[in-house]
């Protein structure tokens with residue numbers, strides 16, 4: 001154990017949780033977790049695992065300054081799907097607090113600034129706000145590192161489980177066409193983040209794409225069919241049809257798939273870099289085997 005303290009935001013969630021677990025396992029850091037609810041079950045589990053838990057809120061800069069005291073590093077993630085447009089001021093609050101506290105190493109979970117990259121043709125608010133946060137950090141010359149996390153494999157359990165058809169097969173549809181969709185087991189982000197903190201100078205001002213596999217959606221479906229013993233089928237859904245599905249963020253997600261389909265032919269280079277940094281990165285098939293019970297549970 002060294003005296004290097006790393007503050008992790010989103011520690012009770014998917015990205016930050018994996019980061020906390022990997023950093024603790026490395027035995028190189030004191031890990032401090034930011035949460036609005038230090039007595040939640042998730043926060044208690046983090047304490048049991050050996051982390052320190054601090055109350056704080058990304059809306060409250062004073063709480064961030066307090067939590068950052070004495071920190072050597074920060075892993076930052078903001079949650080668009082809870083706060084929507086407020087993600088931007090929350091992210092800027094964290095970046096500004098890191099600067100004020102002169103924390104030497106920041107790793108921030110961002111996504112490409114699609115609106116800017118496409119000259120305003122495609123807008124993906126949950127990407128674009130993170131792109132703006134990244135620009136803010138770059139303007140302040142913090143020498144931060146940015147991680148771009150791919151579509152979680154876990155989305156097939158929590159957000160987009162294949163739906164039962166009348167013929168007892170299961171189906172999902174995205175506006176992704178036949179272009180590979182980059183995916184990742186979200187826990188593996190922690191392995192990549194731990195590798196970056198182990199050699200932070202090498203990653204200053206860089207962006208690392210965190211990707212475990214990069215398959216056409218028909219392959220994700222075929223893999224689930226093979227491992228789960230259920231017929232799972234993918235079909236392309238046109239962007240407009242997906243955007244009209246009516247759930248909050250449908251338009252945003254439709255544009256995300258559209259951007260992927262039109263502008264990201266593959267993420268092989270990111271797979272190789274992620275594997276180099278963390279050889280334990282999971283491909284989709286082993287992940288499905290590992291999560292077979294949870295997947296079968298959402299199907300039935």
Ligand code: NAP
Nearest residue numbers: 010011012013014015035036057058078079080149151152
């Ligand atoms: P998550 O599992 O839903 O957890 C959200 C975390 O954010 C919790 O730890 C929560 O902590 C914390 N949080 C929320 N509001 C906060 C606030 N005001 N102050 C302090 N902490 C706050 O989230 P996640 O999946 O790790 O990360 C979400 C982000 O990932 C989203 O912005 C999304 O766009 C991005 N993303 C998702 C995917 C995907 O495929 N799903 C891929 C790439 C990127 P407490 O509740 O304990 O306070």
